[in-house]
Amino acid sequence: MNARNQQFQLTVESRQLKEAVSCVFHTLLLHRSVGKFRYKAEGSYSVGVVGTEDVDCDYVDLTYVRANSPELTDLLESDVGAFCDAIGSVPQTVVSGRIALEFFQKRKRQWPLPEDVVPWEIWQLQVDVVRVESENEYHRLRDSVGECLGDAVLTVCGAVNRPLYLPKMPIQSDLSLVFDTRLSDIQPYLFRVVHQLGSGPGDYHRRMLKPGETLLPGASEGLSTTVRKLLKDTLSL
Amino acid sequence: MAAQNDQGYVEFVKFSKFFTMRLVQAVVQSRLGHKISSPCTVAGDGSDWFNVRIEEFGEVTAEMRKATGGRYPPTYPNLCLDFLLRTVDGEELPLESWCVSYDCMNANPNIGVRSQLYHQLGTLLKSTIAASRVTPTYRYYARKQSSDTFIILYQIYAGEPRLDLGDGRRETRIGCLPSPYGSLSVDLRYRTKMVISSLEKSGVENLRPLPTREGGRKAEEGRGEEEDEGRKGVVFGTSPTAYAEPLSPTSDVNSTFSTSPASADLPWFGNATSPRSSQTAFKLGRSVSSSEDSASSRDAPKRYSGSGEPVFKMEMSGSSPKPSSSFPERTVVSKTPLRQRNNSFPFAALLTASSSAPNEPAIIEQSLTGSQRSATVTSSIPRGSQARSLNKLTEEEKIEEGKEEKEEEKDKEKIGDKEKTAEGKEKTEEEDEMESSDDSFVKVPANIFASHEDLNGDLGEFVRQCKTAPPQLRSFDIPVLTAEEVEGSPSIEDIPKQLAHFEADAARFDSFISGLRCELEEHSEDEEA
Numbered sequence: 001m002n003a004r005n006q007q008f009q010l011t012v013e014s015r016q017l018k019e020a021v022s023c024v025f026h027t028l029l030l031h032r033s034v035g036k037f038r039y040k041a042e043g044s045y046s047v048g049v050v051g052t053e054d055v056d057c058d059y060v061d062l063t064y065v066r067a068n069s070p071e072l073t074d075l076l077e078s079d080v081g082a083f084c085d086a087i088g089s090v091p092q093t094v095v096s097g098r099i100a101l102e103f104f105q106k107r108k109r110q111w112p113l114p115e116d117v118v119p120w121e122i123w124q125l126q127v128d129v130v131r132v133e134s135e136n137e138y139h140r141l142r143d144s145v146g147e148c149l150g151d152a153v154l155t156v157c158g159a160v161n162r163p164l165y166l167p168k169m170p171i172q173s174d175l176s177l178v179f180d181t182r183l184s185d186i187q188p189y190l191f192r193v194v195h196q197l198g199s200g201p202g203d204y205h206r207r208m209l210k211p212g213e214t215l216l217p218g219a220s221e222g223l224s225t226t227v228r229k230l231l232k233d234t235l236s237l
Numbered sequence: 238m239a240a241q242n243d244q245g246y247v248e249f250v251k252f253s254k255f256f257t258m259r260l261v262q263a264v265v266q267s268r269l270g271h272k273i274s275s276p277c278t279v280a281g282d283g284s285d286w287f288n289v290r291i292e293e294f295g296e297v298t299a300e301m302r303k304a305t306g307g308r309y310p311p312t313y314p315n316l317c318l319d320f321l322l323r324t325v326d327g328e329e330l331p332l333e334s335w336c337v338s339y340d341c342m343n344a345n346p347n348i349g350v351r352s353q354l355y356h357q358l359g360t361l362l363k364s365t366i367a368a369s370r371v372t373p374t375y376r377y378y379a380r381k382q383s384s385d386t387f388i389i390l391y392q393i394y395a396g397e398p399r400l401d402l403g404d405g406r407r408e409t410r411i412g413c414l415p416s417p418y419g420s421l422s423v424d425l426r427y428r429t430k431m432v433i434s435s436l437e438k439s440g441v442e443n444l445r446p447l448p449t450r451e452g453g454r455k456a457e458e459g460r461g462e463e464e465d466e467g468r469k470g471v472v473f474g475t476s477p478t479a480y481a482e483p484l485s486p487t488s489d490v491n492s493t494f495s496t497s498p499a500s501a502d503l504p505w506f507g508n509a510t511s512p513r514s515s516q517t518a519f520k521l522g523r524s525v526s527s528s529e530d531s532a533s534s535r536d537a538p539k540r541y542s543g544s545g546e547p548v549f550k551m552e553m554s555g556s557s558p559k560p561s562s563s564f565p566e567r568t569v570v571s572k573t574p575l576r577q578r579n580n581s582f583p584f585a586a587l588l589t590a591s592s593s594a595p596n597e598p599a600i601i602e603q604s605l606t607g608s609q610r611s612a613t614v615t616s617s618i619p620r621g622s623q624a625r626s627l628n629k630l631t632e633e634e635k636i637e638e639g640k641e642e643k644e645e646e647k648d649k650e651k652i653g654d655k656e657k658t659a660e661g662k663e664k665t666e667e668e669d670e671m672e673s674s675d676d677s678f679v680k681v682p683a684n685i686f687a688s689h690e691d692l693n694g695d696l697g698e699f700v701r702q703c704k705t706a707p708p709q710l711r712s713f714d715i716p717v718l719t720a721e722e723v724e725g726s727p728s729i730e731d732i733p734k735q736l737a738h739f740e741a742d743a744a745r746f747d748s749f750i751s752g753l754r755c756e757l758e759e760h761s762e763d764e765e766a
Binding site for chain 1: 274365380414755
C-alpha cells in the first residue's frame, strides 16, 4: 500500500527547532487521535473526549493547539528532543535534517513472522537550522517561522479533511494494530517519529526504525550491506 | 437524494446542527483573549459532541438562536461567523469570516452517517480549532485586546458571507465532508492587509461583543422556540445589561471573563458614532440602552462613507511585498534591519498602544525570555512607524476639528451674528465644551433651589439663610493696608523679637489662663450648690 506523503520545508534558528517541529507534529497528532476507547462488550464501546490546549511558543510568534494529554506530549517530546540533540551536535553554521511523523498500522502474519508494519500517512519536515548573527535577524526569523508554521497548520487542516484512507475501526482484539493503546487519556493512531541528518533524499521512512532512531548520511548503505551479507550467509548455509 | 424523513437524514440534520454550534463556540471562545485548556477524559458526558471537548457559553448559544431562529445547516445553506476589530474611537476593521455551508448536490451514499461522518466531523472540528489560532486575528489581535485600544466583535448570521475583507484577502477551505444527504463545508476567509479605507464598509450592521460571562453549558437549551423563526438577519441587543443575566451555574471561568476587554462596563462598544463622545461615555461608565447601542453601531460605518476624507490615511509603500502567506502584508525598509510588519499596517498602533514599556531594549529582553508573546510581537513593530501612525492620526483629527470650527463660525456669520471675533471664539469654545460633554451626562438645572419654599426642614432653612445672608460679614473684613502701613508692619526679622517678648510674658499669660479656670470651677460649684 502506498502511503500518503506530504513534506514541509522550514528554516529555523536552533532555539526554534523544537517548537517548530512540535507545532506541526502536535497539530497532526491532534487530528490523528481519538478519545480513549472503553469496551463494555465486544462491539460495544464508548469513546472518550479529546481536550485541547493552547501552547504559546517561546521562540516563534505563534500559538498552536495540541491534544491536552501530558503522556502524549512527553512521548513526542522525547522523539523531537532526540532530533534536536542530533542537530545540535553538528558543529556547522547551517545544519539540515529531516524528521518525519509516520502513521502506520500493523498486520498480522503467520507465525513465526512478526507483524507487518504498513505506513499509511507520512509527514516529513525538512529543516535547515541556521545561526543568526544579531537580535534583529532573530526577530525576523521569529515572525517568518510563525508565518510558515501557520501556513503548515492550515495545510494540515485542509489535507486531513479530504476523503482519504484511514484504517478501519478495529475489533477489540485488534485495537493495538491500529491505535497506540499505551496512553491512559487519549488514543492516537499508531505513529512513530524518525529522523536523519542531511538533506539527501533518504528513504528512511520505508524501513523499520525504532522511534527516535537516527539515520546518519551513509548509514543506509551500511545497513543494506549488512542485511545483504546476512542473507548471503544464511543462503550459503 | 435520499428521502429526508428517514432516520439517517434526521441524524445528519442533528449532527449538522451541533457541529455548527460547536464550531461557533470554539471560534468565538478562541477570540476572548486568553489561552484555552480542556482536559482529555476517558468518559465523556452527553454534551461532548464529536468527542471533542468544547465549552458552551450560553450567551453565544443565545446569539446563534437569535441569528438563525434555531435553524442551522442543512436548513440554511450557509451560516457565517464574522469577526471585526473595533477601536476605542469606534473605528471598525473586518478581520475574518467563517462559513459553514451545506451543498445538497455533493452527496456520497457510501458514507455512514453515524460512524464515519461523525468521526470526520470531529476531525473537522479539531481543524477549526487549530486553524483559529494561526489567522491574523488571533496572532495579532485576539490576545492583545484592551479597553484602551481595541476589542474584537463577532456576528452570526444565516446567508452568504457579506464581510468585505479588502484586497489581498485569503480564502481557504478547512474541510468538506460529503454524506449521503449532501456535504458540509467549512470555509475561512480572512484579511491580510490591515488597512481600512474611507469608503470601506464592514457590511455588518449588528455586532456583538465577545461574551464577558460564561453562558453555561446548555443554559440556553430550549429557549429558541420563542425566537422569531423566520428571521435571517440578526438584530442584536448589544446592551451591556444583557451580560448581567445569570446564564450559567458554572462559573469557573468567570474571573477570566471579568478581565475581558469586552466587559459589560465598556459602553463604548456600541457608541461608535462619535469618538469624542464615546470616550466620554467610557470615562463615565454610562450604560447604554440596547436600542441606542445597536443604532449607533449601524451608524458607525456611515460616518466614514459620508466624509470624503478618510480618518486613517494609509502609507502604501511601493516596496510592500505581496501577501504570500496567511499573514498581514508587511513592508521591509532597508534602513531598518527589523522586518517592519506594520508599515502598511495602520492598526499596528493599536498593538503598541497597550504596551506600557516604550523602551525597545526592554521589550526585546522580554521576547528573549519568551514568556510574553504579546510583548515580542510589539517589539517587532518599529517605533518610528508607530509614532507616524499616531501623529498622523492626531494631525488629521486636529484638521477635522479645525474644519468644524470654521464651519461653525461661517454659520454664525450667516445668521448675522455681529459679535466680535474674540467673543465669537470664546463662544465657539463654550459650544465645543458643550458638545464635548456627551449627552450621557445628566445635566443638573442651575436654578434648582429657586423655589426654596418647596423645601422643607433643615435644607430649606439653610437655603433661606444663604439667600438672606449679607454679601460680606464684618468678621471677614480685612482692612486693606496702605503702603505706609505695609512698611510699618512687622517683617520676618522682627519675629524673633516678638517671640522673645511673648516668652517674657508667658508667666502672665499662664496666670491669666489659670485665673479663668478658677473662675470657671467656682462658677460650676455654685451651680451645683
